[in-house]
Amino acid sequence: MAQSSAPRPTPVSTSAGGLSAKGLRSGSVGLLGATVIGISCIAPAYTLTASLGPTVAAVGTQMPGIFMVGFIPMLLVALGYRELNNAMPDAGTSFTWATRAFGPWLGWMGGWGLIVATVVVLSNLAGVAVDFFYLMLAQVFDNPGLADLAGNVWINIFTCLAFMVGACYVSYRGMEATKMVQYVLVGFQLLVLVWFSVAALLHFSNGTAFDALGFDASWFNPFLTPSFSAFAAGVSLSIFIYWGWDVTLTMNEETKDPERTPGRAATLTVAIIFVLYILVAVSALMFSGVGAGELGLGNEDIQGNVFAALAGPVMGPFAILMSLAVLSSSAASLQSTFVGPARTMLSMGHYRAFPKRFAAISPRFQSPGFATVIAGVVAWGFYAVMRVLSTDVLTDTILTLGIMICFYYGVTAFACVWFFRREVFSSTRAFLLKLLAPLAGGIILAVIFATTLIDSTSPDYGSGSEIGGVGLVFILAMVLFITGIVLMLIMRRVDPAFFQGKTLTKGTSRDAS
Amino acid sequence: MSRVANYVVAYEATAQGRESLELGIALARATGAELRICLVLQRLSAAPAKIHAARSDYEGLLADQATQWLNEAAGWVPNDVTASTHQLWADSTSEGLIQAAADLDSDRIVVGAARGGILNRFTIGSVANALLHASPVPVALAPSGYRAPAQLTRITCAIGTRPGWEALLDSLVAFTRDLDLELRFVTLVEVDAAREKQSPAAAGSTAHLDAVLAYYQRHAQSRGTITTEVGAGKNVEDAVEALDWRPDELAFVGSSRLAAPRTIFLGITAHRMLHALPVPLVVVPTSARP
Numbered sequence: 077m078a079q080s081s082a083p084r085p086t087p088v089s090t091s092a093g094g095l096s097a098k099g100l101r102s103g104s105v106g107l108l109g110a111t112v113i114g115i116s117c118i119a120p121a122y123t124l125t126a127s128l129g130p131t132v133a134a135v136g137t138q139m140p141g142i143f144m145v146g147f148i149p150m151l152l153v154a155l156g157y158r159e160l161n162n163a164m165p166d167a168g169t170s171f172t173w174a175t176r177a178f179g180p181w182l183g184w185m186g187g188w189g190l191i192v193a194t195v196v197v198l199s200n201l202a203g204v205a206v207d208f209f210y211l212m213l214a215q216v217f218d219n220p221g222l223a224d225l226a227g228n229v230w231i232n233i234f235t236c237l238a239f240m241v242g243a244c245y246v247s248y249r250g251m252e253a254t255k256m257v258q259y260v261l262v263g264f265q266l267l268v269l270v271w272f273s274v275a276a277l278l279h280f281s282n283g284t285a286f287d288a289l290g291f292d293a294s295w296f297n298p299f300l301t302p303s304f305s306a307f308a309a310g311v312s313l314s315i316f317i318y319w320g321w322d323v324t325l326t327m328n329e330e331t332k333d334p335e336r337t338p339g340r341a342a343t344l345t346v347a348i349i350f351v352l353y354i355l356v357a358v359s360a361l362m363f364s365g366v367g368a369g370e371l372g373l374g375n376e377d378i379q380g381n382v383f384a385a386l387a388g389p390v391m392g393p394f395a396i397l398m399s400l401a402v403l404s405s406s407a408a409s410l411q412s413t414f415v416g417p418a419r420t421m422l423s424m425g426h427y428r429a430f431p432k433r434f435a436a437i438s439p440r441f442q443s444p445g446f447a448t449v450i451a452g453v454v455a456w457g458f459y460a461v462m463r464v465l466s467t468d469v470l471t472d473t474i475l476t477l478g479i480m481i482c483f484y485y486g487v488t489a490f491a492c493v494w495f496f497r498r499e500v501f502s503s504t505r506a507f508l509l510k511l512l513a514p515l516a517g518g519i520i521l522a523v524i525f526a527t528t529l530i531d532s533t534s535p536d537y538g539s540g541s542e543i544g545g546v547g548l549v550f551i552l553a554m555v556l557f558i559t560g561i562v563l564m565l566i567m568r569r570v571d572p573a574f575f576q577g578k579t580l581t582k583g584t585s586r587d588a589s
Numbered sequence: 590m591s592r593v594a595n596y597v598v599a600y601e602a603t604a605q606g607r608e609s610l611e612l613g614i615a616l617a618r619a620t621g622a623e624l625r626i627c628l629v630l631q632r633l634s635a636a637p638a639k640i641h642a643a644r645s646d647y648e649g650l651l652a653d654q655a656t657q658w659l660n661e662a663a664g665w666v667p668n669d670v671t672a673s674t675h676q677l678w679a680d681s682t683s684e685g686l687i688q689a690a691a692d693l694d695s696d697r698i699v700v701g702a703a704r705g706g707i708l709n710r711f712t713i714g715s716v717a718n719a720l721l722h723a724s725p726v727p728v729a730l731a732p733s734g735y736r737a738p739a740q741l742t743r744i745t746c747a748i749g750t751r752p753g754w755e756a757l758l759d760s761l762v763a764f765t766r767d768l769d770l771e772l773r774f775v776t777l778v779e780v781d782a783a784r785e786k787q788s789p790a791a792a793g794s795t796a797h798l799d800a801v802l803a804y805y806q807r808h809a810q811s812r813g814t815i816t817t818e819v820g821a822g823k824n825v826e827d828a829v830e831a832l833d834w835r836p837d838e839l840a841f842v843g844s845s846r847l848a849a850p851r852t853i854f855l856g857i858t859a860h861r862m863l864h865a866l867p868v869p870l871v872v873v874p875t876s877a878r879p
Contacts, residue, residue, distance in 0.1 A: 117639060169646050194640060250631060320639040409639070416640030419647045426650050437654045439602035442631055444647070 105330045109255065110341030111348070112262050113327070117320030117412075118349060121265040121383075121398075121405040124356055126204055127317050129379025130471050130538070131357075134309035136366050136374075137289070140357045141298035142307070146314015147346065149520040153485050154322035154342075156492035156514025161326040163495070163585055169420045170488045171429070172580065177491035179582040180429070180575045181564070186491070187424050188560035189484030193477060194417040195451060197319075198410060199459035200473045202236045202243075205406040207381050207470075209235065212399035233460045239410065244452035247414040250441040261404050266352065268401035272383070273355045276363035276390045286389060287365030287372055291358065308527035312478035315521075317353065319481055321346060363390060376539060380470025414451060421447035427579040428571050466548055468539030475528075475538045475549045480556070482525040489518030498586040529553060594622035596729075597695045598672075599686050601628060602658040604733075605701030605714060610662055612731035612869050613699040615839075617670045619741045619768060624672035625693050626662050628655050629685030632678045652676065683719035690726050697871070702730035702863075713863065721855040721872060727760060728853060729839075729871045730863070738837035743771040745832075746841040747862065748801050753875060757843035758805055760873040764841075765811035772813060774801055777820045777828040777862070794819045825858055829865035840870045 105113070128139075135142050160173050170190045175183025207226045214223035225231050279285045294300055301307045324342040331337035360373060364386060368374040371389055378385035387398035422444035425434025438445035462469045493500075496510040532550035535542035543551055568575045598613035600606045613624045630651055659674040666672045675693070679685030690698050702717040713721070713730075720728045746761055748754050765772065776794040798817040805815070822828035845856030853874045855863075863870060 169640075172646055190640070197639065323639075413639055420640075423646045423650060426653075435650070437651060439606070439658065442651060 104332070105327065105337070106332050107337055107341055107344065110324055110327055110331055110337055111344045112255075112259055114321060114324035114341060114345030115262045115266070115348060116258050116408070117323045118318065118345075119265075119320070119405045119409040120349060120352055121269060121401045122201065122204060122409055123317045123319075124269070124353070125381050125383040125402050126200060126470060126474050127313050128357065128360055128382040129373060130474050131310055131313045132361075132366055132373040133376075133379055133471075134306050134313065135298075135301045136306075137292070137295050137361060138298055138301045138310070139295070139361065140354050141296045142301065142310035143314055143317065143353050143357055144296065144350070145298045146311045147318055147350070149311065149485075149517050149524070150315055150318040150321060152513045152517030153489045153521065154325050155509050156489050156517065157322050158325045159496065159510050159514075160488070160492050169423055170484050170491075171420055171424055172427075173495070174487050174491040175427075175429075175580050176583055177495040178487075180577060180580070182487060182491075183580070184424075184429055184564050184567075184574075185560060186484055186487040187420055187429065188564070189480055189487060191417045191420055191451075192556050192560070193480035193484055194413055194420075195455045195458060196473055196477045196480060198240075198243075198413055198417075198451070198455035199236075199462065200470060200477065201406045201410040201413065202239045202455070203232075203459060203463075203470050203473070204381055205239050205403055205410060206232055206235045207384050208399050208403040208406070209239075211384050212396060212403060215396040215399060229463055233463055236459055236463075237456055239407070240452050240456045243407070243410045243414055244448060246411050247418065248438065248441060248443055248445060248448050250438075250443040258408075261408055265401050265405050266348070268397050269352055269356055271394070272387065272390055272398060273359040275392075275394075276359035276386075279390060280359075280362045285363045287363075287367055287369060289362050289365040291362060295358065295361070305527060305531045308524045309475075309478075309531065311520075312482055312524050312528050313474070315481050315485065315524075316474060316478050318346075318349070321349070360386065376468055376471070380468050380474070380539075414448060417451045418444045418448040421450065427574055429567065429574040429579075431567075431571075462552075465543075466539055466541040468541070471539045472541060472549055472552070475532065476552045476556070479525060479528055479532070479549070479553050482521045482528070486518050486521035486525060489514040489521065493518065494584075496585045498584050594620060594696045595625050595693060596622050597686060597690045597693060597698045598624050598626045599629070599682070599698060599700040599716065599720075600626045600659070600662050600674075602661065603701075605731075606662070607665070607701070608731040608733065608735040609699050609701035610665060611735050611737040612701075612729055613672075614667060614670050615737040615741060615869070616697075616699065616729060617672075618737070618739075619770075620764065622696065624666065624670060625689070625695060626659060626666075626672055626674045627686060627689045628659055628662075628674070628676050629682045629689075630655055630676065630678045631682065632680050681719070682716045683723065686716070686720060687724055690724070695726060697727040697729055698724055699729040699731065701735075702732065702870075721853055724853045725874060727871050727873045729869060731869050732867060735869060741770060741837055741839055743773060743835055743838040744841060745773045745775055745834075745838060745868075747859075748774055748776050748798065749843065749856075749858065754801065754843060755804065756875055757841060757873050758801065758808070760871075761841055762805065762808045762810070764871075765809065767810060767812075769812045772805075772811065772815045774798055774805070774815070774817045775820050775832060777822075777825055777858070779824055779828065780821045825861040826865040829862050834867050836868070838868050840866060840868050841873065842870060843873050844875045 131139050131142065164173065164176065169187065171183060171187025174186030210226040211223045214220050280288050298307065301310060321342070324345050325338055327338050360382070364371050364373045366372065366374045371385060373382065383398050383402055387395035391398060421430055421434045424430040425432060425447065434447045436446045462473060466472045492514040493511055500506050500511040529550065531537055532547045532553065535545055535547050537547040538549045541548035573579055596613055596616060599609050610626065616622065617624050655676045659676060663672060663674050675689065677685050677689060679688060686698050698720060700717045700720060702713055717730055744765065746757065748757070776798055778794050802815065802817060818832060820828040820832045822831050842859045842862065845854045853872055855872055859872065
């Protein structure tokens with residue numbers, strides 16, 4: 077620690093001794109804590125209510141099988157992520173990784189994909205929260221009319237605004253949920269989801285199920301899906317349902333035993349999530365069937381938010397617990413997800429890939445102030461436009477989201493392969509983790525990406541919303557990509573430094589840094 | 590004295606941070622102490638949902654920004670004051686400051702107390718409030734809009750009649766060693782507005798002040814005049830306002846008896862004093878450092 081004796085100049089020294097120089101609190105998270113963080117990132121109650129319907133619409137009864145194979149690309153890409161994270165621990169986003177590997181153009185688009193994916197999920201999270209908010213009010217006051225308020229476009233859009241402002245404010249203030257809150261929320265979600273499944277199975281055995289569908293082992297065979305398009309759509313949705321799991325793999329410094337804890341926690345997390353997803357998927361199928369009836373999983377009106385429709389008939393008076401579980405899960409997720417796009421935008425602002433204002437850090441709260449507000453405004457604007465345009469906004473946003481996640485995960489997987497290209501043949505481990513796994517993951521994602529994009533041009537895709545005979549999901553994805561490219565070109569003209577490689581340089585793992 | 594005293598200045602790039610730095614400068618000018626300008630970065634603890642480790646990138650950028658902020662702060666330090674800057678991570682700002690004071694062997698923590706207070710009076714911010722209930726070293730609070738005067742001309746020490754005032758005086762003795770400034774001891778008395786000023790309570794206070802004065806004069810090594818005064822009013826705030834205050838003075842007050850040994854705990858009276866006080870205040874722990 078440098079200390080001055082002369083009156084001038086006043087030198088800058090680093091940290092005071094005894095304190096961690098880094099923000100991460102090292103060695104504080106054990107196996108249970110890391111697992112809770114993993115499950116909390118996935119937010120299973122929210123994820124299931126948003127994805128069960130669209131998945132059944134795509135693959136029907138093969139849903140359990142698709143949930144199982146859908147994990148494979150996620151696993152492959154996450155292994156690559158871990159390698160990148162170990163090699164460049166100071167650069168944590170797809171934006172910086174992809175720029176280092178492929179240079180500014182693809183790097184910019186990688187960052188854009190991540191921002192768009194998170195902004196879309198923010199709007200979906202808020203949408204689900206709005207539905208459950210009114211459903212819960214209806215349950216509390218025993219007045220079903222209140223639940224219908226969510227169906228009013230303007231009430232819906234402005235309630236969503238209120239949620240966004242709340243989450244945005246909490247993120248701006250830099251407030252974080254304590255560990256205890258996280259434990260309680262995760263425990264509660266798991267409990268309610270198991271309760272729901274058991275109740276659904278009891279209805280089935282009592283003969284009181286809505287559209288009883290006998291269990292069949294063939295549900296677990298993903299290759300019985302009707303077409304490759306359906307299979308691709310299913311896998312794309314599965315990537316959404318495991319989104320967040322990879323965070324556990326990269327929790328190195330924070331864990332008590334960095335060698336083993338992250339791996340074990342990731343395994344334990346995925347085991348719990350696997351069992352839970354399969355249980356809920358099977359019991360929902362057995363209770364509701366795949367028909368288009370009132371409570372059928374094939375009913376487009378309930379597909380975007382399945383638990384909102386099923387919790388009452390399945391759980392009876394205890395349905396309010398489901399409302400609480402989904403509402404708390406999506407509200408907590410809404411708040412913590414704000415951090416992601418805000419920090420990526422800040423990082424892009426810092427490297428002059430975005431206007432300088434995005435790099436502003438609030439001196440009082442030490443949060444990316446400007447970027448957080450922009451993320452909130454854009455997410456709400458996106459939701460408002462979708463709510464007006466689409467007949468089933470939640471289903472369409474989830475499908476768009478699947479495409480966006482495929483894109484930025486894919487870019488990152490290939491970035492891993494390319495960044496490590498000089499050392500992949502140095503050992504078997506390097507070959508498997510730095511080449512084979514990310515390459516296979518990247519190829520799978522690329523195929524899924526291309527297939528779903530082509531299929532989504534059909535006006536029947538998703539909720540069936542269309543503009544000029546072209547599916548809304550495709551138009552949405554194109555608008556988002558083209559907006560990205562246009563903004564990138566504008567940025568290139570306004571401030572070329574980043575695009576000339578002056579702020580963040582391209583390189584490989586073997587470059588001396 | 591071989592050891593050069595040093596003060597931790599709680600800095601952030603806001604008006605409060607600037608006020609804290611200004612008070613640090615005023616104190617350092619008076620006593621020749623060095624400043625340790627500390628910027629505490631909050632350790633990030635929540636898991637970033639869904640999104641991959643965007644935090645590590647952010648951490649680096651935050652640290653860069655903090656370095657810039659600290660350089661800016663260093664630029665405000667005048668030539669006659671020695672300062673160094675420090676950046677550290679902690680779970681909370683107050684925790685980081687207390688840790689820094691321990692690690693840097695500091696004699697006091699200077700903090701900008703105000704948050705949106707009006708008329709240059711105190712409204713205690715959360716960091717200052719946390720320090721006022723836990724700090725092991727004296728805490729100096731800067732009021733809103735504070736700027737360092739060329740020189741401090743007077744110190745006012747508010748003395749209560751309850752046991753424990755010796756610790757406050759010992760701290761004052763240490764602070765005023767070899768200084769040439771006026772010293773004023775005051776007690777605050779709440780009196781019924783209808784009654785005369787020379788009430789029995791005020792008379793008792795005067796007697797107490799004499800005892801305090803005698804104790805101080807036995808130990809002190811400062812130069813300059815010493816006066817005593819009783820501030821009377823129908824409540825603590827009025828009593829504070831009944832006294833005159835100079836822009837270039839400093840107030841001292843002790844901790845509540847509720848404080849654990851060697852820590853600060855701001856009592857109710859002192860708390861209410863703050864609301865009416867227009868000058869910086871130093872709060873001294875129950876048993877100050879030797």
